[in-house]
Amino acid sequence: MVKTVHQEDQDYREMMLxxxxxxxxxxxxxxxxxxxxxxxxxxxxxxNIF
Known part of the structure; x- marks a missing residue:
């Protein structure tokens, strides 16, 4: 569970970057x-000015 959340977070960060x-x-x-x-x-x- 924690690993998949971390993986999603990593993908999200790469997308944002x-x-x-x-x-x-x-x-x-x-x-x-x-x-x-x-x-x-x-x-x-x-x-035009000068």
Missing amino acids: LIVIVHLGAMALLWRKVKRRSLDIVEDVFI
Whole structure:
């Protein structure tokens, strides 16, 4: 009984870890895109101002 509960807990932790890793990867990609786009916007603004 205890062993199966521990096994389920282990599987749950591995699933959570996988989800977190995938989520972080997606966020990093999204952040890179957003950062590039916001940098382009900032450059456009500076060009328009000056």
